[in-house]
Amino acid sequence: MELLNQHVSIRKFKTQPIAYSLIESVIYSGTKASTTGNMQLYSVVVSETPEVREKLIPHHFNQNVAKSAPVLLTFVADFNRFAKWCEISSANPGYDNFLSFFTAATDAIIVAQNVCVAAENLGLGICYLGTTIYNAREIVKVLNLPKLTFPVTTLAIGYPDEIPGRTDRIPLRGIIHKEKYKNYSGLDIKELYSFKENLESSKQFIKENNKDYLAQVFTDVRYKKADNEFFSQKMMEVLREQGFLM
Amino acid sequence: MELLNQHVSIRKFKTQPIAYSLIESVIYSGTKASTTGNMQLYSVVVSETPEVREKLIPHHFNQNVAKSAPVLLTFVADFNRFAKWCEISSANPGYDNFLSFFTAATDAIIVAQNVCVAAENLGLGICYLGTTIYNAREIVKVLNLPKLTFPVTTLAIGYPDEIPGRTDRIPLRGIIHKEKYKNYSGLDIKELYSFKENLESSKQFIKENNKDYLAQVFTDVRYKKADNEFFSQKMMEVLREQGFLM
Incomplete structure (x- = not known):
């Protein structure tokens, strides 16, 4: 409880890398969260190399937090894997629609939040990058995301190099x-x-x-009206491109 | 970590009620999670009385887990409160669009998952009701949800009256x-x-x-194709009715 209540987003990280076993361990805790019909409609892309991170960072509007993090975790709503399983099982998948997208997105966000809690429990710090949905099309390209997948959020993660004050909340x-x-x-x-x-x-x-x-x-x-409308239309287009609005 | 790793959904609850202070306490932990721009784009509706629960349960397809739970928590993507704040502040809110819906939905789901972790830490059990988005229109009516809000998920919550085995996960x-x-x-x-x-x-x-x-x-x-398509269209209609697709 204290762990949850003391959460604060970290936007400045040490250069110290995260042991891969730790990354696996926090994602493991993520996968133990509830998932719709136990279908596990998500994937997690772990981007650690400068090559890939440098391609992602501009699509997160070059935010310092994205630049600073040694690891970027992209949480992907994923019906591709499940649909492939259907196809090799003489089953006809019917998941190229909005409801299925939202179901998979929910699954992926639940995993992300468990990863946050697990990471903070290990002394790591995290920050969500809401920019993921703004530039989903570009992130799809960088990460080679196939049809029936969509990146819904990203965590910047690393060892904290700041101690920010707690953020206010309304009562x-x-x-x-x-x-x-x-x-x-x-x-x-x-x-x-x-x-x-x-x-x-x-x-x-x-x-x-x-x-x-x-x-x-x-x-x-x-969070301007014109931007919100521009990115709303773009997000819908990308949902269509990714096969979720057939 | 162990708490996260040992999660299992509970579908049968004791009749024992949950002290209201505990419910407040787990929602408090929920609100400590990350939220977009610290806007807190969510509300939580706590339904405990038989009158309201009995109206909600049919819209969760009369699942036993919904009937069994002493409390239903409906997590609402909520730009209504924030937009009202804008309006009394001579600010022009531009959140009647899909991007804003998805942003608020993400915020609400993150809160829900923290509530799960906090609840399990107190010995409570939870189960997500994915049916919420299928019958959002009906739930909007029962709970009087205004424009710029949308129910994205529901937690059935209570003291466990079963010890289910852990669910399998793919590697x-x-x-x-x-x-x-x-x-x-x-x-x-x-x-x-x-x-x-x-x-x-x-x-x-x-x-x-x-x-x-x-x-x-x-x-x-x-999870049949025809159902998914039917509920996709319905969900889109309700997003429009709620003012998120202007």
Whole structure:
């Protein structure tokens, strides 16, 4: 519990490599998590060599965390392996559709989170790279991902070379709904986000970005409507290219 | 590590209720996991009363595990709360699109998996209900889920009333790809799945379903093409209804 509660993302790693047996061991713990119908609809690509990492990093927008990590783990929603098993078993796979993609994506994300917990338990640090879905097409190419696979997230992983402070969270009552969803009033929202808005780091963030409100940093700088729409369309196209929207 | 490695899904629970403080505590651990841009794009609906559970259970196809659990936790991809915060902050949210849905879904699934680990650490048992996305429309109605939210998975949770055997997994070498994805030959697949195919439980499964091969039980009985296509279309419709495909 303490391990989970003390999680903090690491964005700066030591150059020290990770023993391959450790990488196997954390992925092993990943595969022990629940998986839909015990189909194990995922693969994990372990990229350690500079050659491959250097090809991946631009598609993670050259973030320092991606450059710093000695290992990049790409978590792949994978119906390819299962469909191949069907084909050699006189069974007709019907997984070239959106539901199957989402099912495999869920499986892969569950594995990723178990890998995080296992890695932190061994003194490693991790950071999710959400950029994976933005540039799935390019990552598919670098990693030779076949039809019926799709990269859903990436973990940068290594030995921490920083001790970041814990990140703020909104109060738990803002997350939990009893019995049914209770929608938020303006006042609810104001209360839930006031702690975050009043952090020194938030005020700094607003100032640096020349905004009036913290939320504007998200909508106007970090997660913009035009970008979201551009990458939504691209992601759909890649889902089609990968055979998940037949 | 042992906790992760010994995971097994529980499908039969004691009637013993779970103290609400424990539920809060495992969800708290869930919220400590990584989240995109610290936006916390999720909500958790805790359904304990018979009234609400009885309305949810049919949409989980009346599975015994759903009936048996004293608590159902529905994990919701949630851009509603964040968008409301934007609106009261003179910020224009641009999250009515597929990328934003998938980002929030990832956040919600990461929380769910941390909740599993935390719950098992407290002696509780869990089972994922993959049926959530099949009947998202109906679950949206029961739980009053507003626009910009979508239920992505459900955990049945309670004190275990069974000690199931560990589930088989294919060998780790079938999951891990070094540097890039290495596609599978027919022989690779044969080797990877031979242990599973030769289990007594698999042989029983084949016999019960009157099939020749284990894979056929998946394609012809459990996860059929026609069902997958039907529920793919329905899921897309519900994403549109919920405002994620504008």
